[in-house]
Amino acid sequence: MAPIIIGLIVYIVYLTGSQSSAATIAFELACFFIFLWGTKRSSETVIDEINNSTWDFQRQSSISPWAMTWGKLIGSTLYSWYGTAICLLLYSLLRTNTSHDFSGQILTSSLSISQELSLLLLGGLFSQAIALLLSIQVLSQIRREKTNKTFRYFLAAFIIGAFTTNFCFNALKGYDQQISWHGYAFALGPFALTSLILFLGWAIIGLQRSFCKELQYQNIPWIWAGFNIFCMIYFSGLTSFQDFQFENLHFPELETIQQQLANAPLYTALFSAQLLTYFSLFTDDLSLIRYKHFFSRIKEHNTIESLQQLPWWTISFTLTVIAGLIAMIKQQGVIFEKFSPTIFILTSIFFLLRDIELIHYFNFSKNPKKALSTAVLYLFLLYMLLPLLFSALHLNSLLPLFLPSWGQNTLLAFIGIVVQLGLLSALCYKRWQENLEKAKTVIKTSL
16 A cells, blocks of 8 residues: 555645655655654564563574664664655656755755765664664663653654754755864765764664673673764864964953863863763663672672673763863863863762762662652752752852852852762662662572
8 A cells, every 4th residue: 555655645746736846745755754654663663572572582582683683673664664665766756956955845956866865764774773772772671660652762863863864965965065073174065974874883883782782692881982982082073163263362361262162172072971971871770780790790800791790881981080181181271250160070070970879879779660760850950940949049159059160169069069979979878788688688588
């Protein structure tokens, strides 16, 4: 029925409109199959198998991680690619001297049909890979919380994939546009296409490593470390402001701003590492069993197995600290009165450490089914509601207790965060001991 329905839709538009309109609807139907149907199906494939009790059988089979990666990525979305192929075939036959952006809007022809089709297929594969990757990262939480909702993964992947593909379409149409990356000028179109291919490659590698984990393969997380370093280098290159020259204006304030803009890549690398730290905290396994295995391997001086059990957040947090230290060493002066980049970097790192302890505190609870949702609620309370409440009460001087300080009330900021770190450390240690005692009691009872 698919060829008949698609053909009828395109033919009706051709009769009521024009050949160009028919090509547009064929292009839009291809986008529907790839970015909506395919991405939705990709986000559901593994979780549906968990619901149908067939996933554990596959985990115990002899299927390799690479075979599993391509089987789930392509096999589960095969019907959407079938519909896409029909739509793109009709589009190729009906395409005139016009070109389309991602939304199907008719534009002056500037891309060949091979470029359009290749970019659409790469963007669709990227969107589906992100959806599958996100759904796999939270399988341990799904098993623990019994919540098999996939819409959030589909929505996130759809937004990322659609935005990236649309940006690449527009970039490839602008032949004269350039982009500065780490001070070097590149044509925007090829740069955007290369970026899409690189991130697609990382997504596929991430799928393979995730399936390795599900199939009980033990690996050192050097891929995660490499991805962190790649993101820090890539995104920091987009914030190079070397073309801004303020010396001829002879304003000390502008010269100070120029010094800070020179350090913008370091701040971007720091921010990227912080975001990846939060991502790892919400996707990696933070169970007590994993930490017990990790510390046991360390006591046995088993380096390889210790690194295999190493939590991902430790890698991202270490890179955050390194980027923060380099930024503090290279920064000079202040931008405005009472604004210190050094204090802001220090307090932001301390607040990140506090959030790490807070998330672990809820994961170490006796019933960690709602650990992450509870942690999100408390983070929202600490970063949004309480600061808004204190601002409404005209107690802005106390805001450094809840938000990273930029140089105001520095003493209060550091005292507040140190107290919070100490309190959460004590609470996490107490829960750790309670769980250890509980485990010993269970073992003695079983014996």
